[in-house]
Amino acid sequence: MDHLAKIGLFIPCYVNAVFPEVGIATYKLLKQLGIDVDYPVDQTCCGQPMANAGFEGKSLPLIHKFNDLFDTYDYVVGPSASCVAFVKENHPHILAAHGQHQCQMSGKIYEVCEFLHDIVKVEKFPGAFPHKVSVHNSCHGVRELHLSSPSELHTPRYSKIKDLLSLKEGVEVFEPQRVDECCGFGGMFAIEEDAVSVQMGKDKLRNHIATGAEYVTGADSSCLMHMQGIARREKLPIQFIHVVEILAAGL
Amino acid sequence: MKKETHIHAAERFLNNKKNAVWHDETLWQTRAKRDRQAALIPEWEQLRELASKIKMHTITHLDHYLEQFAAAAEKNGATVHWAKDAAEHNAIVLQILQQHQATQLVKSKSMLTEECHLNPFLIEKGVDVVESDLGERILQLMDIPPSHIVMPAIHIQREAVGKLFEEKLNTEKGNADPTYLTRAMRKSLRQKFLASTVAMTGANFGIAETGDVVVCTNEGNADMGTSIAKVHIVSMGIEKVIPSHDALSVFVRLLARSATGQPSTSYTSHYQKPQKEGELHIILVDNGRSSILADKDHIQTLKCIRCGACMNTCPVYRRSGGYSYSYFIPGPIGINLGMLKAPKNYYTNLSACTLCFSCNSVCPVQVDLGNQIYKWRQGLDSIGKANRTKKVMSDGMRMMFKQSGIYHAALKAAPLINLMPRALIYCKADKWGIGRELPQFAKQSFNSWWKKEVLKK
Numbered sequence: 001m002d003h004l005a006k007i008g009l010f011i012p013c014y015v016n017a018v019f020p021e022v023g024i025a026t027y028k029l030l031k032q033l034g035i036d037v038d039y040p041v042d043q044t045c046c047g048q049p050m051a052n053a054g055f056e057g058k059s060l061p062l063i064h065k066f067n068d069l070f071d072t073y074d075y076v077v078g079p080s081a082s083c084v085a086f087v088k089e090n091h092p093h094i095l096a097a098h099g100q101h102q103c104q105m106s107g108k109i110y111e112v113c114e115f116l117h118d119i120v121k122v123e124k125f126p127g128a129f130p131h132k133v134s135v136h137n138s139c140h141g142v143r144e145l146h147l148s149s150p151s152e153l154h155t156p157r158y159s160k161i162k163d164l165l166s167l168k169e170g171v172e173v174f175e176p177q178r179v180d181e182c183c184g185f186g187g188m189f190a191i192e193e194d195a196v197s198v199q200m201g202k203d204k205l206r207n208h209i210a211t212g213a214e215y216v217t218g219a220d221s222s223c224l225m226h227m228q229g230i231a232r233r234e235k236l237p238i239q240f241i242h243v244v245e246i247l248a249a250g251l
Numbered sequence: 252m253k254k255e256t257h258i259h260a261a262e263r264f265l266n267n268k269k270n271a272v273w274h275d276e277t278l279w280q281t282r283a284k285r286d287r288q289a290a291l292i293p294e295w296e297q298l299r300e301l302a303s304k305i306k307m308h309t310i311t312h313l314d315h316y317l318e319q320f321a322a323a324a325e326k327n328g329a330t331v332h333w334a335k336d337a338a339e340h341n342a343i344v345l346q347i348l349q350q351h352q353a354t355q356l357v358k359s360k361s362m363l364t365e366e367c368h369l370n371p372f373l374i375e376k377g378v379d380v381v382e383s384d385l386g387e388r389i390l391q392l393m394d395i396p397p398s399h400i401v402m403p404a405i406h407i408q409r410e411a412v413g414k415l416f417e418e419k420l421n422t423e424k425g426n427a428d429p430t431y432l433t434r435a436m437r438k439s440l441r442q443k444f445l446a447s448t449v450a451m452t453g454a455n456f457g458i459a460e461t462g463d464v465v466v467c468t469n470e471g472n473a474d475m476g477t478s479i480a481k482v483h484i485v486s487m488g489i490e491k492v493i494p495s496h497d498a499l500s501v502f503v504r505l506l507a508r509s510a511t512g513q514p515s516t517s518y519t520s521h522y523q524k525p526q527k528e529g530e531l532h533i534i535l536v537d538n539g540r541s542s543i544l545a546d547k548d549h550i551q552t553l554k555c556i557r558c559g560a561c562m563n564t565c566p567v568y569r570r571s572g573g574y575s576y577s578y579f580i581p582g583p584i585g586i587n588l589g590m591l592k593a594p595k596n597y598y599t600n601l602s603a604c605t606l607c608f609s610c611n612s613v614c615p616v617q618v619d620l621g622n623q624i625y626k627w628r629q630g631l632d633s634i635g636k637a638n639r640t641k642k643v644m645s646d647g648m649r650m651m652f653k654q655s656g657i658y659h660a661a662l663k664a665a666p667l668i669n670l671m672p673r674a675l676i677y678c679k680a681d682k683w684g685i686g687r688e689l690p691q692f693a694k695q696s697f698n699s700w701w702k703k704e705v706l707k708k
């Protein structure tokens with residue numbers, strides 16, 4: 001990566017409010033790697049919640065705002081696969097559908113794991129995280145951002161998340177049965193179809209817990225938030241942590 | 252009649268916990284079998300790609316291939332009928348039956364006849380309609396519709412079948428042994444087969460270059476029916492036509508592997524000519540298909556070969572069952588086909604999707620099922636069927652997020668009910684909290700941290 005590159009940090013709305021530690025870990029880690037990171041403070045939301053619910057048009061002003069705020073950066077990096085995937089995959093066609101200019105973001109936005117793996121090409125993370133973790137392969141991370149090979153496809157197996165975790169001292173990595181089945185979050189789905197959503201979450205947690213892991217880790221805090229809500233209600237013995245927090249542990 | 256929404260039907264389905272777990276696991280096993288079979292074919296992904304291209308090519312040249320198919324079939328001695336809708340289709344079937352003074356029709360599995368409501372139509376006219384696929388026959392005796400397009404009675408456990416057969420076929424009390432029950436059904440069906448003069452099948456493929464109809468089954472019931480009866484009626488959707496046997500070789504490698512995880516179906520039967528002194532009737536049915544051709548957002552649904560793989564992989568279908576959808580075809584493909592049929596009747600199925608996109612990746616012909624569901628959701632507002640709560644929530648979110656001032660004030664002050672999960676909390680039913688704890692808001696948002704720790708320094 002060009003060391004003069006300027007990175008704009010994209011902290012999705014719910015990460016900002018519920019999981020600020022994930023944003024902080026992202027910032028510290030990038031900083032530690034000697035990267036020029038900035039955070040445009042006026043940012044809000046990428047527009048995914050309303051678009052997935054069927055109101056793409058309502059996300060249009062947010063898309064414009066997003067473009068304006070991040071226009072001057074070489075890369076945009078955020079710790080949430082689903083939000084990044086939305087910007088990458090959906091911003092361009094929403095803009096096009098409304099007869100508007102080409103989307104600049106699509107080619108330069110990265111989920112932080114993807115960025116560390118593909119662009120920065122980190123070789124070792126400092127410190128250690130001596131724990132057992134079960135990797136949550138979230139749908140949009142896997143099937144839109146290609147963080148790992150989807151289990152449905154018969155293509156060579158890989159996992160960028162597992163690659164990254166292997167560069168941190170002490171981490172023992174597991175994966176659940178049904179390795180990338182959806183956890184049932186799905187944004188508005190979680191509320192609308194709450195019965196199915198919660199059932200999916202419980203099933204997913206059972207598979208994560210069966211690995212013997214202490215933590216579920218993934219690149220999508222939204223999935224973690226949903227599973228955490230169920231785990232706390234059901235008093236299940238498992239904790240949740242974003243991949244970037246593990247990588248930044250000890251900083 | 253107002254149909255139950257998917258949301259409520261799914262809730263009811265999940266209330267029967269044991270059954271729900273069993274259903275999910277059974278269908279997941281089918282998906283796992285499919286994975287294992289597909290993994291044995293190194294060129295699997297290329298096959299899917301090729302199959303998709305062949306289908307796309309065929310449906311965008313449908314007039315040409317249909318004419319070629321019909322001409323070849325007639326040259327072989329078949330009679331080709333064209334039905335623009337379900338009513339025409341059913342009338343043609345009835346007419347053929349009447350011409351032969353047939354009072355019984357033995358059928359093998361066909362989702363198209365289900366789509367056309369053929370059975371109730373014929374029964375009302377006094378015809379004894381006999382489904383001969385084991386699963387379909389069980390359902391017919393129970394008087395309920397299929398819950399899956401390939402494994403129609405997958406939701407019924409063998410104990411229930413045992414009970415049914417005790418009553419209908421006089422089997423031993425309490426005997427639910429699958430082999431025993433299957434034999435009992437075979438004996439009973441054999442009488443029907445022997446007495447039939449007209450048999451009906453669906454069609455998996457119609458080959459344009461040769462005019463033959465290809466039917467893939469596991470039980471041999473289609474062949475039994477069509478071998479005994481002199482008259483064979485094929486009910487075939489116009490999108491089932493493919494160019495050639497070469498093309499067929501691509502699809503037969505994909506179909507059974509995707510559907511049930513078998514390398515191939517037990518029988519792949521080619522019907523080309525009528526029997527000696529018999530008749531072969533092929534009814535080509537449109538019933539809305541040609542109008543999908545003009546719909547660029549949804550044309551890909553016409554590639555579907557009805558393998559059911561998208562249902563088996565769908566995490567929502569597995570946990571809500573086929574009957575939770577109001578359209579007769581459930582799962583991802585059913586959500587889309589229902590919307591194409593009558594959006595105002597079937598829009599409530601659209602909630603049954605997390606947009607996980609697993610269906611896109613299993614589909615042997617690469618139908619973009621999840622993307623289409625996303626697109627349908629965008630169109631709901633314009634047909635006046637948008638969910639009010641969601642709309643209000645989306646409006647609220649837009650207002651808040653568009654103006655950074657409000658958002659940042661929200662982030663700063665009492666974050667708990669001020670941010671995105673505000674939508675969750677204000678949602679009428681507060682459904683987040685039924686099975687989950689609310690997210691705990693941080694004492695200090697990232698924004699505040701940034702201002703304090705980075706900007707100030």
Ligand code: SF4
Nearest residue numbers: 555556558559561614
């Ligand atoms: S959409 Fe694809 S996966 Fe679903 S039934 Fe059709 S062919 Fe099979």
